[in-house]
Structure formats: C-alpha cells, structure tokens
Amino acid sequence: MPELPEAETIARALHADLAGKRVVRVRLLRRDVLKTGRPGQLAALTGRRLARVFRRGKAVVFDLSDRFLVIQLGMSGRVYLDSPRVPFVPHTHLVVSFAGALELRYANTRRIASGVHLLGSIDQGPLARLGPDADTIDPDEFLRRLAGRVSPIKACLLNQAILAGVGNIYADESLFRAGIRPTRRANRIPKAKLARLHQAIQSVLAEAVRAGGSTLGDATPFAGPRGEMGYFTHVHQVYGRYGEPCRVCGCSLRRTLVAGRTTTYCPRCQR
DNA sequence: AGAAGGACCTGCACGC
DNA sequence: TGCGTGCAGGTCCTTC
Numbered sequence: 233m234p235e236l237p238e239a240e241t242i243a244r245a246l247h248a249d250l251a252g253k254r255v256v257r258v259r260l261l262r263r264d265v266l267k268t269g270r271p272g273q274l275a276a277l278t279g280r281r282l283a284r285v286f287r288r289g290k291a292v293v294f295d296l297s298d299r300f301l302v303i304q305l306g307m308s309g310r311v312y313l314d315s316p317r318v319p320f321v322p323h324t325h326l327v328v329s330f331a332g333a334l335e336l337r338y339a340n341t342r343r344i345a346s347g348v349h350l351l352g353s354i355d356q357g358p359l360a361r362l363g364p365d366a367d368t369i370d371p372d373e374f375l376r377r378l379a380g381r382v383s384p385i386k387a388c389l390l391n392q393a394i395l396a397g398v399g400n401i402y403a404d405e406s407l408f409r410a411g412i413r414p415t416r417r418a419n420r421i422p423k424a425k426l427a428r429l430h431q432a433i434q435s436v437l438a439e440a441v442r443a444g445g446s447t448l449g450d451a452t453p454f455a456g457p458r459g460e461m462g463y464f465t466h467v468h469q470v471y472g473r474y475g476e477p478c479r480v481c482g483c484s485l486r487r488t489l490v491a492g493r494t495t496t497y498c499p500r501c502q503r
Numbered sequence: 504a505g506a507a508g509g510a511c512c513t514g515c516a517c518g519c
Numbered sequence: 520t521g522c523g524t525g526c527a528g529g530t531c532c533t534t535c
Contacts, residue, residue, distance in 0.1 A: 233528065264535055283517090308513080342513045345529030353535080358530080383506065400528070492508075493528065497525080 234305040236366060236397030237440035239287045242311055249313055250330060255280050255296065255327040265325040265343065268302075268357045269350030277301070277350075282330070289396030291300040293354065294328075300354055301328075302338045303338055304344025307498065310339050314336035319366065367437045369395055374430045378418045385421060385429070386414035387491035398433065400493050401471045406432045408470045413502045414495045463470070470496045 234242070266274070277296055283446045284295040290310055294301040303311055303326075309398050314335050320327070326338040326348055340346050349357040364373060364431060377394050378385075388394050389403040398406070407414050409432035412425060421429075469479055474487040478498040 235521080235529095275529095279513095296513095306512095306530075342528085344510095344512055345531080347530090361530095381505085387506085390529080429517090494526090 233307050233399060234445070235399065235402050236287070237291050237436055237443075238445035239292055239305065239397075240367075240441050241445045243285050243287040243292050246294075246313070246339055250282050250334065251284060253282055253330040253332060253334070255282065255329075256326060258328075259327040260266070260325070260348075260364070261320075261327065262325040265338075265346070265348050267347035267349055273438065278494075283481055288354065288359050289365065289392055290399065291358065293359075298352070300351040301350040302351060302354075302357060302359060304346050304349070304358060305338065306342070307344045307459070308340055309346045310379065314341075315453055324449075326492035348480070352421045362392050363394045364396065366395045366397040367432055367441075369428045369430075371427055375423060375426055378426060381418035383418060383489050384415045385412060385418045386493075386495060387416045389433075390491055390493065397437070400495075401468065402433070402436055404496055405469055405483045406436045408498060408502060409436060410503055414490050414497050440457070449493055470498065472496065 233249060233414055234429075255277050258277050260271050260274055263271055277299060280296040283297055286293050286295070290305060292303045292305065303309065305311070314337055316329065316335050320337065321339050323341045324339040325343075328336040330336065342467065345410065347358075351357050351359070363369075363377060369377075374395070377387055378495075381388050381394075383391075386403050386407060389398045389406065392399070395478055399450075404414065406429060410425065410429040412421060412429055418426075425472065470485055473485050474496045476485055477483065478485055478501060481500045483498065483500045485496050486499050488497070
C-alpha cells in the first residue's frame, strides 16, 4: 500500500528515466479510472514534453507543461516502465508511450482510493484537499494543525487534509517511535510529546525513503518503477506484528481499530 | 467545521 | 478439491 516513501521512490526513478522525453501516445484502457478530465483530453497530451515527475502526498504527478497527470496509487496501484514488447500485466488501465520505446504503465487490481486525474494546475482535484507534505512540514505548523482536534491522534495522522503522505504503516511506526498510544485524543497530548511525534514522522519517512519504500508480503507487493525493488526493505517495529513481542520491551503487541483501520501498538511503550 | 461511518474493489488466506 | 467467508485499506461522500 503505497504511502509517501513509496510514491517518492517511484517519482524519483521515473523522473530520472523520463524527464525531457516526449509523449507519443496515450491509451486509457479502462475509462472509469479517469476521475478528473475527459478521455478525449488525454489525446491532447501527445507531443508534449514531460518536464518533471514529482510526488505530492501519496500521489505521483507528471508535469507535462501546463497539464498535470496525477496518479493516485490507492491500495494496490503500480506505476512502472516497460518495453512495448512486453504484454500488459492484468488490470493495466493507462499506458503512456514515450519517445525511445518506453511505456509508462499504470496497473491497479483493487481500484480502491485510486484514480487518474488530468489537471490544469496542481491546486486542483485531489491535490487541492491536501495539507502540507508530512516529510517537510515544520514543527510549529504541525502543532498548529493538530490543535483542538478531538479525534484519536492516529486518525489525525491519516487525515490527508491535516498532513499529506502518512498512511497506516507509517502512522503506526511513527506513533510507536514517539511513544504515543494511537487512540489518544490529539488535544490531550502535551506539546512536547507532539514535537517528538513530528520528529518521529520525519525520521521514519526519511529512513523509508532511503530504503526505497516498504514491501509487504501481501498480495500487492510494492516494487519500483522497473520492478527492481520488490523485496522487503524496511523493518517494521509494530505494523503487522500483532501478537509478536515488542522489539524494545518484549511485551506482546496489541491490536485495535482506529478510524476503521487495524492498528498495532505496544501497551507498555505507548501510553 | 469537524467527526464518524459506509461504499468502493479484488485477491488471497482461511475453514469446512 | 472446491466452495464460501472474511479481511485488507485510502479516499470520497453523506450524515450528524
């Protein structure tokens, strides 16, 4: 499930391989994955030069000179490069061909929380609703945006309008590192502890980006744009380790539900 | 405004 | 073996 580090890894690799290249052809294989814009408008991307590939929140953004193609990966989305000779994987929904026989392919099995958006600016569509990126938000802004929130702190971290990029994995990991119980209401956490959480988010995300993102042993492993990173790279402290011993204190990790998501925490380390 | 909960979608791990 | 069931979860939408 791609979060900020996975999207960042994909965007960096695609930028390195595709920046400056021209679009030769765009094929939308499944019309309803295009959530913003009309299928006919995609054809107008042909001939445009890809200026830049970057990440915003969990989305990968392709800057095509005054047109922005935004891909939300959702639960199971993959964006990768392939040769035109290679058959599409199942559930391939969008293919953008570039000069030099390179195809950018978007595939997604479960199409949950995912989609493609064709925007005129990066202030539109799903990007308009995002708070500051979690990897660069400064501590004061972080505190300010959480002030007065009565939701569980984990629900706040998952709320992309508060800060963008943190999903279930990195929320659990950051809260563990900061020693905060995920169910704790945000407005009842001391500022010093929230500052520690800010620091934890920064370090967890930075480490994950350095590792090239997380790969889980589930049905939809994360892999880089060329498929080269499909192995486990990030050691999770709590995520997915329900019932196993805490790596710090040894007591059994507990599981609960916060904002509808499975949440794992250490009852002793996280108060 | 902010919070809470449901819908969406598919593949896989289960249990019988 | 072969079915049915439950589970995973990010975003958007509706309701309160």
